[in-house]
Amino acid sequence: MSRLRGFRALCMLAALISVVAPSPGATQTTGLPAVEALHESVTPRCEAQADEPRSVEERVVCERLLRVGLRGDYPRFAEIGPIGHSGFEADIAREIAARLNVALKVVPVTPVNRISKLGEGEVDLVIATMGHNTQRDPTVHFLRPHYFQSETILLGAADQNPLTWKDLETRLVCTTVGNYSNVILAPDVGRLMLFSRSQQLIDALLNEMCPLIAQDDTLLLPLISSETEPSRFERKLGFAPVPWGMAMPLGISAEMATAMSEILKEMHRDGSFLRLARKHDVPVAFLTEEQARWQSVECRAAPETCLSPPLNVQLVRSPVAGLGTTIENALKARLGIEVRLGFMESDVAWRMFLGGLGTSMLAVCLALISTALIGLSIGKMLVSPVWLLRVLAKSVLTIFQNAPVMLVLVVMGTLTVWTFSYSYSSAMLAAILAIAGINGSFAGAAVAEAYRITHAHEGTSRFMRALSLSSAQLDSYLINAVRGISAASVVGVPDLVNALNGITAFSGSQTFYYWLLVLFYIAAVLFSAQLTRRGLARLLPKEGAVT
Amino acid sequence: MMLLEAVSPDFLLAFLRGFSLNLGASVLALMIGLPLAFVTALGILSSARTVSRLFRTYNRLLHALPVFVVLFFLSGLLPNGGTWLGPISEIRPLVLLVLGNIPYVAAYGADQFVAMFRHLRNGDRRAALLVIPSCGRALQMVISTSCLGAAIGVPEAMSVVIFTAEQMADEAARLMFFVVVGLLFVVAQRICVTPFVILHRVADRRALSAEVTADAAR
16 A cells, blocks of 8 residues: 555656656747747736636646647657656657746647547647648648658668669568558569568567568667667668648637747757757757758748648549449448448559559469470470480479479579569569479479370370370369469569558558459469360360360 | 578578478368368268269369468468467467468368279279378478468568578579578478378288288189
């Protein structure tokens, strides 16, 4: 009990400190005209409206208290420690409260409830790692200028070669589902591996499962900057910058908005943001630029022209977006099935889907033709009277029959890159050679085995009779090649697997896409089975055929 | 990183650790898939035409499922850290490989059991015993396809190989490394298939001597 009482006392003390204590080093008053104007316009109303519901600015000015929503789980930005909140954003909150000449009350928020807490009036200001984008912009009043800018970075082992954006088309990159930056990443990456949470992504990098991970740089800071030892990882590339904005409820007065905006501009100008960023070891590149910008004569003269717009996250609609919505509604109304046809919504997703579908269909056709050709060639070589050809065919057979599919794919990928340099065509060539090589070898062996137990008969050559005898095995290996070509994405072929995986990365609805994939390959296999059976029946002599 | 550095004792240990996952998953897939295959084969050979047709269609669908797509599907359906697997989420990689390979084992096994039953019906016991090496081949095939797990983040043998290869700057050394790894796989797979070969030889010898005895008695 006494321990519990002691803990309660400690909590109360921490709360008291967080409410009343001015932050160390925080400016007490700045005498900004906009802040003074706010106080002057609101103070006369304080007495008169004591019992009535108050607006945000009346609450802040009359109660002399600013309630700020802060996260408590974001290292270096906002963490909860033994003496309350600490971090870059916590110090910014203290600085703003001091400049407004009011006390600060910290209210813990999460990414899920930070906007709703503003709407419900539980907080007056949110400083919670929130990206300012066109989707969020209408829901709250974002204060500008922005106080930070993050970007998505690709993180990899420090001892590896530098990376260019072009190199990504051959690489495996791990990321989390639902990131906006995946729209940029997905079309250009060899293969994406998706994770549901950031921590899993970091674990995958540490466990050497993922050679490269893509995530917000602020989340990966602890991995790349260490004071004690050189880091194992480094930033390889950065893209998709997102400005971070503080937010207040919609409908705040012009005086309040101006006062807050002036405080932020002043904090850029006098280097307060930079000082706090350096104190908490967060990236300063954006803040350095902003300081120069807000100190410039142009921005002092016409500040509105210097404000950055929110990040535009509205994707261009696809030409079939309307049709997609109609299908979604029809499925819901008639069958009660709720699906989201994300691949039909945006232009980028639709183009990826069509590209993937086309590539997969091409891969299926090429796999069928190549398997048949390789099978016939190896079969012919295995029964050849030329010793060298037989040895060569047997060597190929040994390699393809004993090495795992994945290894054959990777080796073929390396060989084609070595020979032609990487392109989607060379990736396709590698996949076809691997899959058709494996299945063609097995088919060739079956033809050779049949050759040994048959003879030429009534105008039909011995080889044709062998083909006829082994037609069932030929059929099954051709089908197997169609099934196997689904693994082409492993070497970076932009097929349907890759396309749907990429679309999932930014539009969600994973399960639906996986069903789509399974159905596509079942249809492809069944169709190919019909095609090969009919083709073999037409091409091969009837007598001796195995059914 | 050079070839000799790559094929270090640490790599071999990691490879073996990874391969134990491939082998464990393959054996489990066979243990679960083969009984399913047996039931499917009985269904296919059923004298009731509807039942037979139903099982045939089911088997055709199983045949049409690509292992890679099934693995991919499962990795999305059972995400890392998800709640679907409950207490067995710790062994998610194993679960993914086992579940991903069961459709293949069930379809391939059903074909082999159908052939076995037909041979038994014809009184050809030795031909029926060919189901034993077929199971060995299935094990070999499942070990091979379980290496596709590397593409969905399963820490099996091939993912160890790919990670090590990515750290080798020299393409020629990387290709040599793949050759060495290929040999490792061949040796490991041959060892795994050996029990089936021995079992088949013993059973075949017994069947042969039984046939000879029966012929002599006739």
